[in-house]
Amino acid sequence: MAGIKITGIGGSKGEKSVTNFDLAKTVDTSDEWIRSKTGIVSRYFAGERTNADMALEAGEKAMKDADAKPQEIGLLIVCTFTPDDRTPGVACEVSGRLGLSENALCLDVNGACSGFIYGCILANGFLSSRTGAKKALVIGSEKISPLLNMDDRSTCVLFGDGAGAAVLEYDEDADFFSVYGCISDREVLGCGSGNASIHMAGQEVYRFAVNKSSEATKTLMTGNDISEKDVDHFVFHQANERIIASSIARLGLPKEKFFVNVSEYGNTSAASVPLAMADMRDKEILKEGQKLICTGFGAGLTYGSMYIQFGK
Numbered sequence: 001m002a003g004i005k006i007t008g009i010g011g012s013k014g015e016k017s018v019t020n021f022d023l024a025k026t027v028d029t030s031d032e033w034i035r036s037k038t039g040i041v042s043r044y045f046a047g048e049r050t051n052a053d054m055a056l057e058a059g060e061k062a063m064k065d066a067d068a069k070p071q072e073i074g075l076l077i078v079c080t081f082t083p084d085d086r087t088p089g090v091a092c093e094v095s096g097r098l099g100l101s102e103n104a105l106c107l108d109v110n111g112a113c114s115g116f117i118y119g120c121i122l123a124n125g126f127l128s129s130r131t132g133a134k135k136a137l138v139i140g141s142e143k144i145s146p147l148l149n150m151d152d153r154s155t156c157v158l159f160g161d162g163a164g165a166a167v168l169e170y171d172e173d174a175d176f177f178s179v180y181g182c183i184s185d186r187e188v189l190g191c192g193s194g195n196a197s198i199h200m201a202g203q204e205v206y207r208f209a210v211n212k213s214s215e216a217t218k219t220l221m222t223g224n225d226i227s228e229k230d231v232d233h234f235v236f237h238q239a240n241e242r243i244i245a246s247s248i249a250r251l252g253l254p255k256e257k258f259f260v261n262v263s264e265y266g267n268t269s270a271a272s273v274p275l276a277m278a279d280m281r282d283k284e285i286l287k288e289g290q291k292l293i294c295t296g297f298g299a300g301l302t303y304g305s306m307y308i309q310f311g312k
Contacts, residue, residue, distance in 0.1 A: 002128065002176075003124055003128070003171070003177075003308075004127055004128075004168040004170055004308065005171050005176070005309040005310070005312075006166045006167070006308060006310045006311070007066040007068070007167050007168070007312050008061075008063060008065035008067070008068060008166065009061075009167075009278050009286070010057075010060065010061025010063075010064070010164070010165045010278055011162065011164045011275045011277075011278030011279060011282075012053075012056075012057035012162060013054070013160075013161070014044030014046035014161035015046060015048065015049050016047050018042060018045050018160075019031075019041065019042045020040070020157070023156070026150065029153045038158060038241060038242070039240065039262055039263055040157065040158065040241075040263055040266050041263045042263070042264055043265055043266030044266075045145040045160065046145060046161035050143065051082055051084045051141050051142065052094055052141075054141050054143070054271075055078055055080075055090055055094050055165070056094050056097050058139055058163035058164055058165035058271075058278070059076075059094060061165065061278070062165035062167045062278075063137065065167070065281070066135075070098055070100050070101070071100075072135045073100050073101070073133075073135050073136065074101075074127075074133020075106075075127070075135075075136035076094065076136070076137045077106075077108070077119040077139070078091040078094060078107075078108045078109070078140075079110075079115030079116050079139065079270040080109075080110065080142055080269075080270055081110045081112055081115070081142070081191070081269065081270070081299070082147065082269075083108055089108035090141060091106040091107050091108050094106075098137075104133075105126070105133075111298070111302050111304075112270065112299035113237050113239065113267070113269045113270060113272065113298025113299065114237070114297060114298050114302040114303055115270030116140035116166075116271070116272075116273045116274050117178070117295070117304035117305065117306055118296075118302070118304055119138040119139075119140070119270075120168065120294075120306055121180060121304065121306065123136040124168075124178070127168065127170035134169065135168065135169050136167070136168045137167055138166050138168060139163060139164070139165040139274070140163065140164050140268075140269070140270035140271040140272070140273065140275070141163035141270070141271055142268055142270055143161045144159040144160070144268070144269060145159070145161050147196075147197055148198060152197070154200075154202055155198050155199070155200055159266055159267045163271050163274075164271050164273065165274055166274050174309055175291075175309065176306065176307065176308055177226070177306065178305065179223070179304065179305050180304035180305070181216075181303055182301065182303075183300070184301075185300070187201070188200065188205055189205050189298065189301065209239060212301075212303040213236055213237070213247045213297050213305075214246075214247045214250040216295055216305040217234070217247070217251060217295050217305050220305045221293070221307075224307065226307055228254070230291060231292065231293050232257070233257060233258075233280065233286065233290060234253065234259070234294075235258075235259055235273055235293070236258065236273075236294075236296075237273055237295065237297055238261060238262035238265065238266075239298075244258060244260055244262075259280055261279050269298065272296075273294050290310050291307065292308055292310060293305060293307050294306050
């Protein structure tokens with residue numbers, strides 16, 4: 001089997017840490033309520049930082065980690081539902097600031113919280129198509145804070161701003177597998193146009209997230225003869241500790257193999273999976289040669305899971 005592998009990872013975050021106690025000063029909520037319902041303790045708000053600022057920083061770190069030169073990147077995908085402008089895309093600005101070649105294919109992808117998984121699947125197809133490109137840079141980056149209704153305590157406490165990036169390379173000996181899907185539904189979870197804020201039907205989102213995250217992971221493993229011993233780490237979309245815990249229970253897998261950092265960052269949508277991996281890298285949890293299953297789920301309703309190797 002041939003496919004992509006991750007050779008570099010990097011992360012970025014908003015300029016200000018906002019704790020539950022900070023929110024409780026202006027929102028009808030409490031630290032105890034937020035922790036008990038979500039496991040979130042704090043999150044970062046971007047402030048004056050743009051989506052592109054965070055995407056750039058994460059991308060630079062990933063390229064440095066991979067020892068990748070700008071001219072080697074043939075594809076740049078920024079996975080986001082919160083671009084700074086309607087057009088051009090965040091990827092176009094980041095490409096220029098990174099100094100990528102004019103011949104690099106640069107575009108944004110909106111797969112919501114599944115975005116990074118979708119971006120990697122697209123990168124796998126691109127790099128395997130013999131275009132001549134050797135490396136891709138996939139960035140999940142979100143500036144969600146401006147889209148929050150601070151009078152809606154059921155949603156405004158959940159989200160944070162940040163970015164995570166991965167340099168991907170195609171390897172004839174790498175194992176890359178994926179499953180994905182979309183259940184068309186704009187009512188359960190979404191964000192309209194103009195000045196609209198994020199809305200969600202909490203219980204429906206919870207059921208969808210637990211069902212599809214566990215189902216996609218199980219399908220990926222059984223369909224490709226992947227056993228628990230073949231996976232060093234499971235990295236799920238960091239939406240809610242209770243969702244992750246319920247998914248683990250359904251799968252019957254060891255809890256210690258699941259990395260969780262939602263308590264510090266909140267839900268950063270498309271950024272959450274690569275930002276979690278960057279956090280693991282910084283803490284020396286993620287090591288060369290290790291295999292991961294990454295799973296995302298979000299508005300759309302989208303879901304996806306991939307099996308991928310970290311390291312050259």
